[in-house]
Structures are given as C-alpha cells and as structure tokens.
Amino acid sequence: xxxxxxxxxxxxxxxxxxxxxxxxxxxxxxxxxxxxxxxxxxxxxxxxxxxxxxxxxxxxxxxxxxxxxxxxxxxxxxxxxxxxxxxxxxxxxxxxxxxxxxxxxxxxxxxxxxxxxxxxxxxxxxxxxxxxxxxxxxxxxxxxxxxxxxxxxxxxxxxxxxxxxxxxxxxxxxxxxxxxxxxxxxxxxxxxxxxxxxxxxxxxxxxxxxxxxxxxxxxxxxxxxxxxxxxxxxxxxxxxxxxxxxxxxxxxxxxxxxxxxxxxxxxxxxxxxxxxxxxxxxxxxxxxxxxxxxxxxxxxxxxxxxxxxxxxxxxxxxxxxxxxxxxxxxxxxxxxxxxxxxxxxxxxxxxxxxxxxxxxxxxxxxxxxxxxxxxxxxxxxxxxxxxxxxxxxxxxxxxxxxxxxxxxxxxxxxxxxxxxxxxxxxxxxxxxxxxxxxxxxxxxxxxxxxxxxxxxxxxx
Amino acid sequence: xxxxxxxxxxxxxxxxxxxxxxxxxxxxxxxxxxxxxxxxxxxxxxxxxxxxxxxxxxxxxxxxxxxxxxxxxxxxxxxxxxxxxxx
Numbered sequence: 001x002x003x004x005x006x007x008x009x010x011x012x013x014x015x016x017x018x019x020x021x022x023x024x025x026x027x028x029x030x031x032x033x034x035x036x037x038x039x040x041x042x043x044x045x046x047x048x049x050x051x052x053x054x055x056x057x058x059x060x061x062x063x064x065x066x067x068x069x070x071x072x073x074x075x076x077x078x079x080x081x082x083x084x085x086x087x088x089x090x091x092x093x094x095x096x097x098x099x100x101x102x103x104x105x106x107x108x109x110x111x112x113x114x115x116x117x118x119x120x121x122x123x124x125x126x127x128x129x130x131x132x133x134x135x136x137x138x139x140x141x142x143x144x145x146x147x148x149x150x151x152x153x154x155x156x157x158x159x160x161x162x163x164x165x166x167x168x169x170x171x172x173x174x175x176x177x178x179x180x181x182x183x184x185x186x187x188x189x190x191x192x193x194x195x196x197x198x199x200x201x202x203x204x205x206x207x208x209x210x211x212x213x214x215x216x217x218x219x220x221x222x223x224x225x226x227x228x229x230x231x232x233x234x235x236x237x238x239x240x241x242x243x244x245x246x247x248x249x250x251x252x253x254x255x256x257x258x259x260x261x262x263x264x265x266x267x268x269x270x271x272x273x274x275x276x277x278x279x280x281x282x283x284x285x286x287x288x289x290x291x292x293x294x295x296x297x298x299x300x301x302x303x304x305x306x307x308x309x310x311x312x313x314x315x316x317x318x319x320x321x322x323x324x325x326x327x328x329x330x331x332x333x334x335x336x337x338x339x340x341x342x343x344x345x346x347x348x349x350x351x352x353x354x355x356x357x358x359x360x361x362x363x364x365x366x367x368x369x370x371x372x373x374x375x376x377x378x379x380x381x382x383x384x385x386x387x388x389x390x391x392x393x394x395x396x397x398x399x400x401x402x403x404x405x406x407x408x409x410x411x412x413x414x415x416x417x418x419x420x421x422x423x424x425x426x427x428x429x430x431x432x433x434x435x436x437x438x439x440x441x442x443x444x445x446x447x448x449x450x451x452x453x454x455x456x457x458x459x460x
Numbered sequence: 461x462x463x464x465x466x467x468x469x470x471x472x473x474x475x476x477x478x479x480x481x482x483x484x485x486x487x488x489x490x491x492x493x494x495x496x497x498x499x500x501x502x503x504x505x506x507x508x509x510x511x512x513x514x515x516x517x518x519x520x521x522x523x524x525x526x527x528x529x530x531x532x533x534x535x536x537x538x539x540x541x542x543x544x545x546x547x
Contacts, residue, residue, distance in 0.1 A: 102519060104519070178484055256520075303519045303523060304519075309502035309503050385512040386507055388507040392500065456496055457479060
C-alpha cells in the first residue's frame with residue numbers, strides 16, 4: 001500500500017489516497033487542534049472509518065493488518081499533517097500490537113475488534129512521576145489477591161489517556177514487571193458501573209462535571225480551550241473520572257463487559273487531563289492514578305513477571321517506529337513549507353531562495369528527510385522479517401529522525417522569520433512538536449546509550 | 461538429546477556467538493549472569509528463536525529461566541515443537 005504497491009488503509013488505493021485524506025481533512029485543521037488542545041470527535045470517527053485505529057490489528061480480528069512498512073508510511077503521512085493525531089494513533093497502536101502479539105485468545109477476542117474500530121481507544125501506561133524508561137525504578141505495585149490483582153500507583157504523560165477506555169499498565173509484581181489490561185471503567189463502591197465515553201463519541205463532553213473539570217485544572221466546564229475558531233464539536237480533552245462523582249452515562253458503545261474491572265468495591269482508576277504542553281498539544285495527554293484498583297487474574301497481558309523484556313520492549317518498538325515515521329512527516333512538512341516560503345518571499349532584488357545560506361538549510365532538510373525515511377523503511381523491513389536486529393534499527397531510526405526533525409524544524413522557523421513565530425504557524429508548531437519527539441518513547445540520550453551499547457556488544 | 465536438539469543447540473549457540481564474538485560460554489552457563497548480554501538481548505533471543513525455529517513461545521514458557529542458557533533454550537524449543545506437533 002503505502003509503499004506504493006499494496007492497498008492503502010481504508011481507502012482501497014495507495015499512498016496517494018492517504019495523502020489526499022491528510023491534506024484535505026487533517027493538515028488544514030492541525031493549528032486549530034493545537035490551539036484547542038483537542039481533536040474533534042468527528043475526526044476521531046473519521047479515523048475509525050478509515051480503519052486507521054486498527055492499522056496493526058490483524059485483518060482476521062477486524063483491523064487493517066498492515067505490515068510495518070505500511071504502518072510507517074501511514075504514520076509518516078498523518079504525522080506530516082498533525083503530530084498530535086499521529087501520536088494518538090501511535091499510542092493506540094502500541095496497545096493493539098501488544099494484545100495482538102501477547103494476548104490470550106480470550107483477550108484478543110475481547111479487545112481487538114473494539115480497538116480496531118476505535119470504539120475503544122487505548123493508552124499506554126509506563127512513565128511514572130519518578131520513572132521513565134528505566135523499569136527498575138517503577139513504583140507502581142501489583143499485588144496478588146484472591147481471584148486477581150490489586151494495583152496501586154501513578155502513571156503520567158499517557159498520550160490519548162483522556163478519553164481512553166483501556167490502559168496497558170506496567171507494574172512491579174513480586175516476580176518482576178508485569179503488564180495489565182486495565183479498563184477505564186470501574187465499579188464504584190456502590191457497585192455502579194461507570195463507563196467512560198469512548199472513541200470521542202459526542203456526549204463524552206457531557207460527562208464532565210464541575211468537580212472533574214476542577215480536578216483537570218480546566219476552568220469552565222465545556223467547550224474547547226483556546227479560541228482557534230474550530231467548530232465547537234471537539235471533544236473536551238480528558239474525561240476525568242473520579243471515584244464518588246455522579247454516575248457517568250454510557251454514551252455510545254462501551255469499553256467492555258462490566259465486571260472486567262473486578263469485583264465490586266474497586267474504584268481505583270482516575271484519569272486527569274494535562275494541558276498547556278509544549279508540543280503534541282492535541283494528544284489528549286493524561287495522568288492516571290490507580291488506587292486499590294482491583295483486577296481479575298486474566299487482566300495480565302503476556303508473561304507475568306517477564307513483561308519488561310517482552311511486552312514492554314515490543315510495544316515501545318512499535319511506538320518508536322510511529323514516532324520516527326512521524327518525524328519524517330514533520331521534516332517533509334518543514335521542507336515543503338520552507339521551499340514554498342523562501343521561493344515566494346521577496347528579499348532585496350530577488351527572493352529568500354536566492355540566498356545561499358537559505359539554500360544550505362534547504363539542502364540539509366531535504367537530505368535529513370530522505371535519510372530519516374530510509375532508516376524507518378529499514379527498521380520496518382527488519383521488523384516485518386522478524387529479524388532480531390529490528391529492535392536496534394528502530395532505535396536508530398527514532399534517534400536520527402527525532403534529532404533531525406528538531407534541527408529541521410528550527411531551520412524552518414529561521415527561514416520563515418517572524419511568520420514562523422506567529423500563532424498558528426505550521427513550522428512553529430512543528431518546532432514545538434519535534435522537541436517533544438526527542439523525549440518520548442526514549443529520549444535522545446537514552447537512544448545514544450542503547451545504540452552505543454549495541455556497538456560495543458561483546459566487549460566489556 | 462537427539463540429533464534435532466543437538467542441531468538446535470548449535471544454532472542457538474551460533475546466534476549468541478555472532479552477537480558476542482568475544483564471549484566464552486558453555487551450553488549450561490547462565491549467559492545473563494555472565495553479564496555480556498545487552499538490555500535488548502532477551503527480546504532479541506525471543507525474536508530469533510521464534511523466527512529460526514518457526515515456533516511461537518507461549519506466554520507461560522516465557523521466562524528468564526528458559527532463556528538463560530543454550531541448554532535451557534534448546535529445551536524450550538523442543539517443548540514448543542512437541543506442543544505444535546501434538547496439535
């Protein structure tokens with residue numbers, strides 16, 4: 001498809017069709033999403049129509065079943081239009097992949113069809129206030145109890161967490177790091193099931209009470225933040241759920257069967273939206289706290305006690321491929337905008353593009369874009385071949401692409417001058433988004449260490 | 461140990477040796493305890509075993525104990541093959 005030969009997701013054609021959707025329906029509104037710190041519900045629905053939530057879900061389970069090459073191409077194109085939308089699809093796809101790869105037949109049957117359609121959106125819960133990619137420092141605790149588990153801890157910076165109906169949570173159990181599928185729906189102490197608004201269904205906005213809005217740090221109770229001039233149908237970022245607040249009405253489609261959160265008395269999952277972020281502002285980022293969250297035994301995903309080298313590394317590998325590909329999209333967007341601006345902007349007797357120092361920046365942008373795209377394609381090829389070297393290839397692709405995107409976006413702002421600093425500027429947004437890309441799914445510095453460790457492998 | 465298992469053991473040893481040319485280890489040595497493996501190596505081993513031997517290791521078999529030596533991995537592969545054959 002997206003590599004040129006195979007059918008494109010949801011469009012039945014090729015990469016050109018994906019590009020057309022991104023150019024018509026995503027890119028023109030990305031500045032508004034950024035200003036509003038939200039993605040409209042209708043776009044979340046549109047992504048479902050296109051099948052893009054289920055890009056990595058096998059076709060037999062209701063997804064598109066894209067290979068890694070197709071996934072990388074899709075996420076490059078989406079990332080070119082809007083880094084936040086790419087981030088939402090990326091985080092969701094990490095969980096989709098984890099369940100596809102490590103899920104029991106029952107877990108796959110239960111979650112994959114819902115995830116594939118986006119009726120259930122998922123968040124990836126690893127980072128904690130005191131621990132990032134270093135799993136040895138995880139403080140979230142999982143304790144065995146009769147019939148299941150009890151989780152206590154705090155997870156932060158969960159992309160798509162506001163509005164997610166399912167979280168993949170990594171917690172420390174006695175025998176090691178273990179992955180859990182944690183539905184956002186919980187049972188209140190009175191035994192009343194509260195269901196999250198899922199998939200950005202209109203009406204989830206109505207779930208915000210004054211109390212939850214306060215908890216989310218958002219003044220007012222409805223409508224999008226900012227005044228981006230976007231039609232007011234956008235989903236409010238976050239659907240904070242606090243144990244003890246009024247029952248939240250089921251909007252449309254549910255997160256899963258009631259009871260999957262464990263026996264009565266388990267409240268325990270609280271989602272708090274983040275706002276005011278530097279970049280990926282429309283990524284519906286949230287924090288999740290788990291307070292005595294009770295889960296059944298079958299909430300464990302993959303090998304209990306051995307999730308760090310398996311579920312976690314594998315899911316982060318998917319996330320890194322998405323981020324790296326999204327960085328290629330950022331580079332392409334910056335290149336296109338910079339060529340266009342410099343060719344038109346009068347400067348002296350000619351245009352900015354006559355200036356050699358500008359042309360050097362364009363040359364670097366063009367070369368970085370091509371190089372990053374090739375590294376992503378190589379990582380995807382190795383992943384599709386099941387090659388053990390794919391893991392390091394993905395680290396390299398993400399390292400290079402994120403650093404290049406950060407450089408390239410800075411150059412693009414430089415070329416645009418004041419126009420790049422204006423509200424709503426594409427390159428200005430890319431500049432902020434690219435910086436975040438250097439931090440998520442492993443920081444540039446962690447990537448440098450891992451890549452160097454591989455280079456030194458076998459020597460002590 | 462039959463010839464199939466001997467061949468599997470040689471393949472596993474070869475994969476580890478290719479990644480760590482300077483390493484010296486016996487088939488029963490704990491390669492994680494020897495300390496020459498990287499943080500990614502457990503997952504790389506899983507990818508290698510599943511691709512090379514065309515198996516899928518069930519979750520309950522995925523543990524450090526089953527990956528920590530050539531002998532342990534050979535036993536893991538044999539078990540997965542038996543399970544697949546029984547189906």
